[in-house]
Amino acid sequence: MSFKNLNLINPIVRAVTEAGYSRPTEIQSTAIPHILGGRDIIACAQTGTGKTAAFAMPILQLLKRHNPEHKEIRTLILTPTRELAIQIEENFSIYSKYLPLSQLSVFGGISIGGQLAALRKRVDILVATPGRLLDKRHIDLSKIEILVVDEADRMLDMGFVNDVKKVLALIPRRRQTLFFSATMPLSIKRFAASILNNPVEVTVTPVSSIAQTVKQSVYFVEKKDKTDLLIDILQEKSTVRSLVFTRTKHVANKLVQQLEDVGIFAAAIHGNKSQAARQNALDDFKTSRINVLVATDIAARGIDIDDLPNVVNYELPNIPETYVHRIGRTGRAGAEGTAISFCDADERIDLKNIQELIGFKVPVRSFYK
Secondary structure, eight states: SSSSGGGHHHHHHHHHHHHTTTTHHHHHHHHHHHTTTTEEEEEOTTTOOOHHHHHHHHHHHHHHHHEEEEEEEEOOOOOHHHHHHHHHHHHHHHHTTTOOOOOOEEEEESSSHHHHHHHSSOOSSSEEOOOHHHHHHSOOOOOOOEEOOOSHHHHHHHTTTTHEEETTSSOOEEEEEEEEEEEOOHHHHHHHHOOSOOOEEEEEEEEEETTTTEEEEEEEEGGGGGHHHHHHHHTTTTSSSEEEEEHHHHHHHHHHHHHHHHTEEEEEOOOOOOOHHHHHHHHHHHSSSSSSSOOOHHHTTTTOTOOOOOEEEEEEOSSSOOOOHHOOOOOOOOEEEEEEEOGGGGGGGHHHHHHHHOOOOOEEEEEEE
């Protein structure tokens, strides 16, 4: 199937083709026709399945088709983190290259002045974190035609549900709503039911699935020996970009310092880092100026890194689905990837839960200290 088969207009097809997209992913081919038909949707799709394009492309077409002279904000996209907001805005910019539509992202962590100045100009599509959007109460959201709630599970995990409800009170009740979540626990389904109108349900790539191109392994290692093991692995893979996951900001910062003490240049991204610092770290990692990025899950959700060969779980997550999201950042588009996990005595139950979810016993590798 091609993008033209989805009845997308030529300016969008041209833009995505130039961006290197050859054919729609499963979430795109499934969701786009429903969105173009004006339906509300509730979609369960994990990171790396192309879900941003799945809602961005049809939204651009709907905005172009319905009222090209409209001056107010017409689409609102709510997302939990600054990195996701930036990424979504960038994607919209790529797909709208040949359309007279504009987009803007607003989020905390930077000066409000520049964002306010940009908002005085025409903005068709606004991408926002809920807290920053509520800071700008003078923004006119009364003409919103399409609402997207992206990464809904992470939004609830981060305590944004009340902010989202406040935003809902500021936009028209009559609208098209698109609801995307990487996982679909009962709490998410209930929340979706409260804001959607007769939605179409779309489920793609169940959360328990992992690409067969990802080679998984686990080391049973004492907590005090984890850093030495990581250093050995990274020195062995000195020319390979590695994304290292920790549970907390404190461990991420400490680990970066320990790596730099032995000559391994790394950077950390987490919620306490300034926006500029986080973006600089990502840029350095994407361009291989550094080969090691240490991240917490909240900061890393949604980060799109092409050709990432190696993921290391320095600390196992206590939510099994998070393991799938983490290692799903490697082995994309048929490429081979490596996912290495460290498991200390306190994490044995986490490993057990992960293996039950994925239906696979992760091979054990030996570590001698």
